[in-house]
Amino acid sequence: MQDRPENQLGAETSPYLLQHKDNPVHWRPWGQAALEEAKAANKPILLSVGYAACHWCHVMAHESFEDAGTAKVMNDLFVNIKVDREERPDVDAIYMNALHQLGEQGGWPLTMFLTPDGEPFWGGTYFPPENRYGRPAFVSVLNTIARVYRDEPDKVRNNADAITARLKPQHIEGDTAELNDVTLSTLARRFLQAVDPTQGGLRGAPKFPQTQFFEFLWRAGLRYGLPNPLEAVTLTLTHIAQGGIYDHLGGGYSRYSVDERWLVPHFEKMLYDNALLIDMMTEAWREDKSPLFAQRIEETIGWLLREMVTEGGAFAASLDADSEGEEGKFYVWSLAEIRDVLGTDDATLFAELYDVTEDGNFEGHTILNRLNAIELRDDETEARLGAMRAKLLERRAGRVRPGFDDKVLADWNGLMIAALANAASAFGKPDWLAAAERAFDFVFIRMTANGRLLHASRAGEAKAPATANDYANMIKAALALANAEANPEYVEQACVWAHVLEEHYWADDLGGYYLAADDTKDLIVRPLSGLDDATPNANAVMASNLVQLSLWTGEHRYAKRAEQIFKAFGPAIAANPVAHSGLLTAALDGLAPSLIVLIVPGDTQADALRNALRDVSLPNAVVLEVSQGETLPASSVAFGRTAVDGKPTAYVCLGPQCSLPVTEPDKLVETIKTARQVVVT
Numbered sequence: 001m002q003d004r005p006e007n008q009l010g011a012e013t014s015p016y017l018l019q020h021k022d023n024p025v026h027w028r029p030w031g032q033a034a035l036e037e038a039k040a041a042n043k044p045i046l047l048s049v050g051y052a053a054c055h056w057c058h059v060m061a062h063e064s065f066e067d068a069g070t071a072k073v074m075n076d077l078f079v080n081i082k083v084d085r086e087e088r089p090d091v092d093a094i095y096m097n098a099l100h101q102l103g104e105q106g107g108w109p110l111t112m113f114l115t116p117d118g119e120p121f122w123g124g125t126y127f128p129p130e131n132r133y134g135r136p137a138f139v140s141v142l143n144t145i146a147r148v149y150r151d152e153p154d155k156v157r158n159n160a161d162a163i164t165a166r167l168k169p170q171h172i173e174g175d176t177a178e179l180n181d182v183t184l185s186t187l188a189r190r191f192l193q194a195v196d197p198t199q200g201g202l203r204g205a206p207k208f209p210q211t212q213f214f215e216f217l218w219r220a221g222l223r224y225g226l227p228n229p230l231e232a233v234t235l236t237l238t239h240i241a242q243g244g245i246y247d248h249l250g251g252g253y254s255r256y257s258v259d260e261r262w263l264v265p266h267f268e269k270m271l272y273d274n275a276l277l278i279d280m281m282t283e284a285w286r287e288d289k290s291p292l293f294a295q296r297i298e299e300t301i302g303w304l305l306r307e308m309v310t311e312g313g314a315f316a317a318s319l320d321a322d323s324e325g326e327e328g329k330f331y332v333w334s335l336a337e338i339r340d341v342l343g344t345d346d347a348t349l350f351a352e353l354y355d356v357t358e359d360g361n362f363e364g365h366t367i368l369n370r371l372n373a374i375e376l377r378d379d380e381t382e383a384r385l386g387a388m389r390a391k392l393l394e395r396r397a398g399r400v401r402p403g404f405d406d407k408v409l410a411d412w413n414g415l416m417i418a419a420l421a422n423a424a425s426a427f428g429k430p431d432w433l434a435a436a437e438r439a440f441d442f443v444f445i446r447m448t449a450n451g452r453l454l455h456a457s458r459a460g461e462a463k464a465p466a467t468a469n470d471y472a473n474m475i476k477a478a479l480a481l482a483n484a485e486a487n488p489e490y491v492e493q494a495c496v497w498a499h500v501l502e503e504h505y506w507a508d509d510l511g512g513y514y515l516a517a518d519d520t521k522d523l524i525v526r527p528l529s530g531l532d533d534a535t536p537n538a539n540a541v542m543a544s545n546l547v548q549l550s551l552w553t554g555e556h557r558y559a560k561r562a563e564q565i566f567k568a569f570g571p572a573i574a575a576n577p578v579a580h581s582g583l584l585t586a587a588l589d590g591l592a593p594s595l596i597v598l599i600v601p602g603d604t605q606a607d608a609l610r611n612a613l614r615d616v617s618l619p620n621a622v623v624l625e626v627s628q629g630e631t632l633p634a635s636s637v638a639f640g641r642t643a644v645d646g647k648p649t650a651y652v653c654l655g656p657q658c659s660l661p662v663t664e665p666d667k668l669v670e671t672i673k674t675a676r677q678v679v680v681t
Helices: 015-019 032-041 055-065 068-077 089-101 138-151 153-167 181-192 211-224 227-242 271-288 291-307 335-342 344-354 379-396 410-427 430-446 468-485 488-504 538-553 556-568 570-575 578-591 607-615 665-675
Strands: 027-029 045-050 079-084 110-114 120-124 452-458 461-465 594-600 622-627 649-654
Touching: 015 079, 027 032, 032 045, 032 079, 045 089, 055 068, 055 138, 068 138, 089 110, 089 120, 089 153, 120 138, 120 153, 138 153, 181 211, 181 227, 181 578, 211 227, 211 271, 211 578, 227 271, 227 291, 271 291, 271 410, 291 410, 291 430, 335 344, 335 379, 344 379, 410 430, 410 452, 410 468, 410 607, 430 452, 430 468, 452 468, 452 488, 468 488, 468 538, 468 622, 488 538, 538 556, 538 578, 538 622, 556 570, 556 578, 570 578, 594 607, 607 622, 607 665, 649 665
Parallel strands: 027 079, 045 079, 594 622
Antiparallel strands: 045 110, 110 120, 452 461, 594 649
């Protein structure tokens, strides 16, 4: 044991773990070796979980983990394990849930105290070096926990047993949600009460994009002909697009706003947020052709392709909030700087529209935003502003950049690949589609071993067991590419991954997919949940995927599995529908599986009909292009349909019925809008 390095993070690939490799703390990476060390020493484990772009993780690191005195206490009393939550989301999920069981809200850094067997018995989040913010000093906490572990073993055992028991998935008692049109339309109306009618988003602060919640409102608004949910989504997206949460110079969205106006962001940029917002704005743009949304989608994808592509073509995880030890320093401006770059005349206009003042709007500086000038100006003015932004971006490029976490995560890449494929179809952008293909190939080739996905990749090394989210989101990506390219090979790969999920993740006794595979051996429990998180829940994503796979293949077993997911989480949805918005959205797919069949005779092409789909939002619809004479499965709702008069012909099939044949693009849009809406009495 003495030959092992005191701090063992230097051999890791995670940027977050490498940030801590020079700490005087004797950090170990998560794994059996660290647990065995704790058992041999009979010491409790101090588990610290965070991520590279986490501001308060940096604060606690500087205050405590870099302090020799604090480190000595940690080393003397604990076996210290550091985890990158993005690299091991399964570990993070278990111990974050444990903190919730203790009645704490949660957040990062996550600080948990475990038995040598990995059982949690107490924890918290950020602890300051001295008593402040209503939190006890970290060293005081360390000494108290160590004393209790040494002197009160029964108390530790009771806590550990009680918490671990509550972490194990169980049957949920109570009434189950009836996921029919009456229930879902009623929930959409109820959910509206939580929306800020002025600024959009959910009422209060802080404000997160909450894309799963607003996706449900969007989908329900379309299906039930409800204008208010659609307006709530548009209002929210508009304020996000014009707020300080958006980087008006470089493109891309920060993770959330600390205030209710979307003005002051927590400045880190995460891949998943940007994927989800691109996707939602694309659907909104299909309906109303908002120039603002089109501009934000193009700028954000521009940022993605300029700054977030890793070697090999996949997408990096995040950009940090901090640079030079200060949160947001890279992004904020002073009026003097604006004048220096733009000159007096241009600076006057820019300052008026982007809220730039002498006093600033954030700690004496200015976060650029257009919340006070939310409507776009005329084309000439907007072009002039674009030239100004380019000059400011060039000046900003000379600043010290925030930290860059360039690890590739399969699940987050899946979300972005799907968003890019959908946006490429909507806007006719082959370069966006090509970028999606390259990222897909990276995950498929470089993050696969023995037919199984791996979760994370960096510096040429793929590692960490795949979670259900990795499979669900990469299946989603494959189906989006299949739609965009009319390429059935992507469907075949989606079926292969769906089979892996069935074999290794399905909960036979409870229903639904476990987060971790049955052969992930270093976990005390296998999490099972349908709850929304910052990223969509795997069970919600898979329910929609399975409905689509049933349409692609004609195999009803996929749709049946989706029904089993809804049944498994029915009581949980009934108890807390807002927290299961993703599953509610998937239920809309289950009620009306959406299939558009394009039958293409001879040498003709269906481009005109395909292009018409840019003008209507029908999320998760399968667009199946077949040659005249090609036989659809007899189980397909569109079986036996043929082309009309030798022309490319479309059939719109929602649920068990198909429309009459359509050969004109305008008529196709009209047919979809009629078919997608139901009247609820």
